[in-house]
Amino acid sequence: MSAHREHLKVAVVGHVDHGKSTLVGRLLHDTGSLPDGKLEAIQEVCRRRGVSFEWAFLMDALQAERDQGVTIDTSQIWFHTAKRNYVIIDAPGHKEFLKNMVTGAAASDAALLIIDAEEGVREQSRRHGYLLHLLGVRQVAVAVNKMDLVGYSRDRFAAIADEYRAYLAGIGVTPTFVIPVSARDGANVVAERGGATWWDGPTVLEALEQFKIVTEPEGLPLRMPIQDVYRFDKRVFAGRIESGVLRVGDRIVFSPSNRTSTIRSIEAWHSDPPPTEAHAGQSIGFTLDDQVFAERGEVVSHEQDAPVETDVFRARLFWLGARPLTRDTRLRIKLNSAEAEVRVQEIERVIDTGDLSTAGSDRVERNAVAEVVLQADRMLALDEFSTAPATGRFVLVDGYDISGGGIVSMEGYADQRQLTTVRASNIQWVEHAISTEARARRNGHGGGVLWLTGLSGAGKSTLAVATERRLFNLGFQVYVLDGDNVRHGLNADLGFSPEERAENIRRVGEVGALMANAGILVITAFISPYRSDRERARKAAGAGFHEVFVKADLAVCESRDPKGLYAKARSGAIKEFTGVSAPYEAPESPELVVDTAALEVDACVDAIVEYVREQFRVAPVRAAGG
Amino acid sequence: MDALDALESQSIYIFREAFNRIDRLAMLWSLGKDSNVMVWLARKAFFGRVPFPALHIDTGKKFPEMYEFRDRYAAEWGLDLIRGECPPVEEIDPSLPPAARSAARKTAGLKRLLAERGYTGVVAGIRRDEEGTRAKERYFSPRSGSGQWDVREQPPEFWGQFNTVFPPGTHLRIHPLLHWTEIDIWRYTQRERIPTVPLYFSRGGKRYRSLGDQDITNPIDSDASTLEEVIEELETTKIAERSGRAMDHESEDAFERLRADGYM
Known part of the structure; x- marks a missing residue:
């Protein structure tokens, strides 16, 4: 019985005027799916307008579309076969209406891409192919249309098929079929061959029938973004399960707040008995065993398989905005139900969807695709797109408009969950009996942290050691925490994954803060490439934190290469090396900049010492208490 | 999940987004088959209650059965029912064809009620498969202060994200049934x-497939007198659902004009 017949959503995409709407009209007509009188109504419309019969008028319902002969907005139409129900989503092919194409295509399980046999592969043929992939549409068939205009030439068909297959191969897509078609003649749409007498492959309809319904892969982690919290007569957390399974009794964690609880019940109205589990795709509600505070935007997962927490990540995105995207552009991000402010920290490369080449650029124009680094104003819970697609993608809002969408990559960036979670409970601060001021008076200077950051080879360790010597001679209580040294002891358990590097910096920040509280002036010498890590260290040390940017550009550092590391990174022996294969996020407003490319070591040390004397000196009180 | 579960879940998701994002929300209840499914889905979304008013824009020309239905189920379902009056046809744009002009009374009544009550969002039960311009709608469809639909500048919607922030003065139409088809509505009505x-059921060889004002709505020939028979009929019919609604067929652009001006 067709009540349980499956639904398949197919987007029809391709360059403007290549015949998408016509093909849909032909498909509906030849499968006998048009309502009575529809054909006559279209004939009448064409007659009144004095144009020859135009199938496109079936879906191009707007007056503006009919007047201009171009599809402006996406539309949907239904038909069914013995096998299943189809929703055909017609998407506009004009570049001007790409946002409408995205709206249509993103909703589909599969796509049919149309190419004009006479015009061949054009700009939107390629861009649409690329966007389908980015939007997550994995099944694509290609129809080479208007074969009647090229005399059903087998060579012409083969040339287009080869060219487009090669393009798709470049983005990792293999079309299920490439089919020679004439929508106008009805060849190979539903009826077989027509003028393409040499063709022995499937028709368009047969190709549709072979598409598969997209089902969620097994074993994805539980992700349920909280949409709302209702307090009608009990507190119910409402949302849609985007992946995985939720069961009564499950131990769950909310991210990014990291609050944990246990599922007491799954709530449903008009469902008897009440459900004990819920699956991906279901909009549900649940109650908890205890009164945990959580709100819209948090992501529910199991404790052992929680999403990434970060405030900085990479993304591949398409941009639909009216103004170009540039470095420092501020936008609102929507990640399922979560929203935050983000800033474009870096535009890494812009991808030419025509030939798939990439180029460095300082701006992303409308309708372009790019790889960028986004930095948020707070922690976000998200996933690597390949791990959990629904929680690994987002849209960007510029002012009032949804202006782009993208997928998340955490390559080179750390999951910060471990860094921000306080595990111990029942702990409290103990007040010291000796004040910070008293320590400063005895030493003649305040405690603090001079945080040196810069590329490998910029001169951090050299400056740290030389500055320590000079300050010591001036009577300072001073100590250097050096990158390599702490890894011998305090951080001997840490490797070099993004998470372990972040933890390395976190510990140095905390130790530095403790020593500063003890009245000591600490100098740290770590590359510390990520702003988020340095901000955490600043937070730990408070007002005594002074960021010193040891500045030297990559070429200078690489020519020095004191430890031979750049050579190894270039040869690939070291992976994810800062500046070469991993990012360095320069300080935005450091307290001090020393340019080691322009100044000699002594001059740099002079600058730092001078700064320290200004900032940390206090008048010693020698005869305290009398 | 089967196909009906998937449709239901998507509608619940949209209801919850609307309720969370829109300050002053109301739902249109036209008493038709789609509208009743919509109320049902709202109760599913909010665990048995409808936490916003149900508006009946009353042209005064509905069938008596519809008024009976309204009074009974408004009470039974615990709806906060608000009735909106429509202006007389003489006040409506005379350049519209007669049936469309009559139907446009409902738009005027709706606009009046929205202005009076200050709603910023209104939920309506239209579906894409009903008609060509509805096929191009969005789930969250912005309207200008005067209620106009700008079909050329609709916001993109993808990955379950909807534009919910707009310049002051904009109001939203929310369409939680947009992805349903006529037969889906009946199967769901049957299941639930x-x-x-x-x-909607045949008496004397005729039934209504779509209900509007008495004077501009015609029944179709049909012997389908039960839900099962209606579903069976729709499996094979080639008659368009709104073929009995006069205002759709008076001129090529009549319905688009109605909708651009704020008709559902």
């Missing part, structure tokens, strides 16, 4: 045992 106005 949702009450329905009896005019």
Whole structure:
């Protein structure tokens, strides 16, 4: 019985005027799916307008579309076969209406891409192919249309098929079929061959029938973004399960707040008995065993398989905005139900969807695709797109408009969950009996942290050691925490994954803060490439934190290469090396900049010492208490 | 999940987004089959209650069965029912064809009620498969202060994200049934045992497929007198659902004009 017949959503995409709407009209007509009188109504419309019969008028319902002969907005139409129900989503092919194409295509399980046999592969043929992939549409068939205009030439068909297959191969897509078609003649749409007498492959309809319904892969982690919290007569957390399974009794964690609880019940109205589990795709509600505070935007997962927490990540995105995207552009991000402010920290490369080449650029124009680094104003819970697609993608809002969408990559960036979670409970601060001021008076200077950051080879360790010597001679209580040294002891358990590097910096920040509280002036010498890590260290040390940017550009550092590391990174022996294969996020407003490319070591040390004397000196009180 | 579960879940998701994002929300309840499914879905979304008013824009020309239905189920379902009056046809744009002009009374009544009550969002039960311009709608469809629909500048919607922030003065139409088809509505009505106005079932060889004002709505020839028979009929019919709604067929652009001006 067709009540349980499956639904398949197919987007029809391709360059403007290549015949998408016509093909849909032909498909509906030849499968006998048009309502009575529809054909006559279209004939009448064409007659009144004095144009020859135009199938496109079936879906191009707007007056503006009919007047201009171009599809402006996406539309949907239904038909069914013995096998299943189809929703055909017609998407506009004009570049001007790409946002409408995205709206249509993103909703589909599969796509049919149309190419004009006479015009061949054009700009939107390629861009649409690329966007389908980015939007997550994995099944694509290609129809080479208007074969009647090229005399059903087998060579012409083969040339287009080869060219487009090669393009798709470049983005990792293999079309299920490439089919020679004439929508106008009805060849190979539903009826077989027509003028393409040499063709022995499937028709368009047969190709549709072979598409598969997209089902969620097994074993994805539980992700349920909280949409709302209702307090009608009990507190119910409402949302849609985007992946995985939720069961009564499950131990769950909310991210990014990291609050944990246990599922007491799954709530449903008009469902008897009440459900004990819920699956991906279901909009549900649940109650908890205890009164945990959580709100819209948090992501529910199991404790052992929680999403990434970060405030900085990479993304591949398409941009639909009216103004170009540039470095420092501020936008609102929507990640399922979560929203935050983000800033474009870096535009890494812009991808030419025509030939798939990439180029460095300082701006992303409308309708372009790019790889960028986004930095948020707070922690976000998200996933690597390949791990959990629904929680690994987002849209960007510029002012009032949804202006782009993208997928998340955490390559080179750390999951910060471990860094921000306080595990111990029942702990409290103990007040010291000796004040910070008293320590400063005895030493003649305040405690603090001079945080040196810069590329490998910029001169951090050299400056740290030389500055320590000079300050010591001036009577300072001073100590250097050096990158390599702490890894011998305090951080001997840490490797070099993004998470372990972040933890390395976190510990140095905390130790530095403790020593500063003890009245000591600490100098740290770590590359510390990520702003988020340095901000955490600043937070730990408070007002005594002074960021010193040891500045030297990559070429200078690489020519020095004191430890031979750049050579190894270039040869690939070291992976994810800062500046070469991993990012360095320069300080935005450091307290001090020393340019080691322009100044000699002594001059740099002079600058730092001078700064320290200004900032940390206090008048010693020698005869305290009398 | 089967196909009906998937449709239901998507509608619940949209209801919850609307309720969370829109300050002053109301739902249109036209008493038709779609509208009743919509009320049902709202109760599913909010665990048995409808936490916003149900507006009946009353042209005064509905069938008596519809008024009976309204009064009974408004009470039974615990709806906060608000009735909106429509202006007389003489006040409506005379350049519209007669049936469309009559139907446009409902738009005027709706606009009046929205202005009076200050709603910033209104939920409506239209579906894409009903008609060509509805096929191009969005789930969250912005309207200008005067209620106009700018079909050329609709916001993108993808990955379950909807534009919910707009310049002051904009109001939203929310369409939680947009992805349903006529037969889906009946299958769901059957599965959930949702009450329905009896005019949809055949009496004396005729039934209504779509209900509007008495004077501009015509029944079709049909012997389908039960839900099962209606579903069976729709499996094979080639008659368009709104073929009995006069205002759709008076001129090529009549319905688009109605909708651009704020008709559902």
